[in-house]
Amino acid sequence: MSLRGGIKTGRIGHAFLFAGPRGVGKTTTARIFAKSLNCSKGPTVQPCQQCQSCKEITLSRSIDVVEIDGASNRGIEEIRSLREGVKYAPLHGKYKVYIIDEVHSLTAEAFNALLKTLEEPPANVVFIFATTNPTKVPATILSRCQRFMFKRLSIKEISDRLTDIAAKEQIAITPEAIHYIAVRADGSIRDGESILEQLAAFVEGTIEEKNVFRLIGFLGYSYYHELLQVVISGELDKVLTMLNRGIEEGADPAEIYRGFTQYVRNMLLAKSHLPDELLDLNVDEIKAVRALPLTDALVIAYLEMCLDHEDNIKRSVNTRIALELLFSQLALLHDNPGNPRESKNRGKPVVDKVVPDPEKNDVKSVLIDLLQEKSPQLAGVIQKANVVMKGDIVDIHVENDFAHRQLHGKLPSMISALQKVMKKDVKVELHIDKKERKESDLVKNIKGLFDGEEVR
Numbered sequence: 001m002s003l004r005g006g007i008k009t010g011r012i013g014h015a016f017l018f019a020g021p022r023g024v025g026k027t028t029t030a031r032i033f034a035k036s037l038n039c040s041k042g043p044t045v046q047p048c049q050q051c052q053s054c055k056e057i058t059l060s061r062s063i064d065v066v067e068i069d070g071a072s073n074r075g076i077e078e079i080r081s082l083r084e085g086v087k088y089a090p091l092h093g094k095y096k097v098y099i100i101d102e103v104h105s106l107t108a109e110a111f112n113a114l115l116k117t118l119e120e121p122p123a124n125v126v127f128i129f130a131t132t133n134p135t136k137v138p139a140t141i142l143s144r145c146q147r148f149m150f151k152r153l154s155i156k157e158i159s160d161r162l163t164d165i166a167a168k169e170q171i172a173i174t175p176e177a178i179h180y181i182a183v184r185a186d187g188s189i190r191d192g193e194s195i196l197e198q199l200a201a202f203v204e205g206t207i208e209e210k211n212v213f214r215l216i217g218f219l220g221y222s223y224y225h226e227l228l229q230v231v232i233s234g235e236l237d238k239v240l241t242m243l244n245r246g247i248e249e250g251a252d253p254a255e256i257y258r259g260f261t262q263y264v265r266n267m268l269l270a271k272s273h274l275p276d277e278l279l280d281l282n283v284d285e286i287k288a289v290r291a292l293p294l295t296d297a298l299v300i301a302y303l304e305m306c307l308d309h310e311d312n313i314k315r316s317v318n319t320r321i322a323l324e325l326l327f328s329q330l331a332l333l334h335d336n337p338g339n340p341r342e343s344k345n346r347g348k349p350v351v352d353k354v355v356p357d358p359e360k361n362d363v364k365s366v367l368i369d370l371l372q373e374k375s376p377q378l379a380g381v382i383q384k385a386n387v388v389m390k391g392d393i394v395d396i397h398v399e400n401d402f403a404h405r406q407l408h409g410k411l412p413s414m415i416s417a418l419q420k421v422m423k424k425d426v427k428v429e430l431h432i433d434k435k436e437r438k439e440s441d442l443v444k445n446i447k448g449l450f451d452g453e454e455v456r
């Protein structure tokens with residue numbers, strides 16, 4: 001039975017469990033439920049908000065509604081005083097309501113004490129347990145609760161809710177600004193509300209998307225679209241300049257990483273022709289990403305590369321250089337115009353490949369061709385590597401640990417592909433050649449562009 005149904009029929013259970021991610025309105029709902037029960041006109045699905053009980057609950061001053069934070073009160077003391085308290089009748093309202101937030105954090109003793117009360121609940125006592133982690137609530141407690149799951153809210157649901165709040169509070173805000181707040185709220189209405197509140201406090205006049213971007217260091221889709229276009233152009237200087245612009249506009253490197261990865265993901269979804277309402281993009285943006293000259297394989301390679309760099313970017317002391325490294329590598333995927341190998345062999349099936357002559361040392365081309373289709377990213381790594389074949393051993397010299405790691409993961413499939421093409425047993429050995437020139441050139445290039453500015 002729904003909460004509403006329970007209130008309407010007057011059959012109200014003794015214990016409820018509200019489970020769901022943080023910020024989706026569990027405690028808010030618990031308070032509204034308490035109001036519904038204790039309103040002088042209640043129990044009612046529409047508490048009056050005027051009576052003494054409603055007002056007291058709004059101000060968290062009601063003696064009949066007790067809130068306990070399980071996360072900070074893990075001890076048995078609170079539950080003991082709760083067990084004392086339930087013996088007394090409610091003072092003003094009809095019910096004594098105990099709201100225990102993050103109930104899963106209670107200690108085993110506290111749960112046992114609670115269970116004793118739940119086993120013989122006094123009339124007119126209602127427990128509402130809220131938790132982000134229902135699997136940690138003992139089954140003995142769960143089985144005595146009516147359970148409700150709270151879902152993470154969609155961007156549209158949060159937008160609608162924020163639009164209502166803005167109207168009620170007479171906050172002037174554009175629909176675009178609301179949309180970006182909802183995107184950033186990431187399923188949590190509480191986060192969405194708090195961003196809206198901050199904006200309302202600081203912005204004079206109508207809140208626009210640029211205000212949102214400035215407050216939360218957020219960049220709009222148009223930025224990511226432009227960034228993607230320069231990556232596709234393969235021109236490293238333009239890519240780095242574009243990253244610099246994002247940082248100057250207030251986004252930190254991790255935010256650009258997050259936003260870009262999200263954008264690429266949306267692009268993949270858009271290209272798979274999922275229904276438009278499943279995407280976080282509007283109609284024009286969907287059209288724009290579908291029009292980009294990228295194959296699905298390349299989009300997947302982008303995503304793979306982004307995820308490969310996640311740790312680098314999160315843990316690096318120099319998040320900015322880590323970000324620049326990722327984008328340099330993305331741009332390198334496109335950095336082979338006029339490469340005859342590219343056009344000559346495109347679309348040819350793998351089996352047509354000529355067996356390479358080890359003397360001529362073109363095992364590198366074979367590897368690149370093998371990888372081009374399925375993993376352009378790895379093909380790019382090989383492109384930069386020094387590949388030498390000696391007898392049955394293919395030595396691949398790469399320039400850094402990162403390239404090494406990337407190739408290492410794909411070693412078995414590379415070897416079996418090579419063996420198929422060359423029709424003999426081959427071994428592949430990976431080496432790191434730190435003396436390679438290229439890397440230091442790249443770093444110099446990056447530093448030059450930004451005047452060697454020190455980054456956090």
Ligand SMILES: [Zn+2]
Pocket residue numbers: 038039040041047048049050051052053054055
């Ligand atoms: Zn009332």
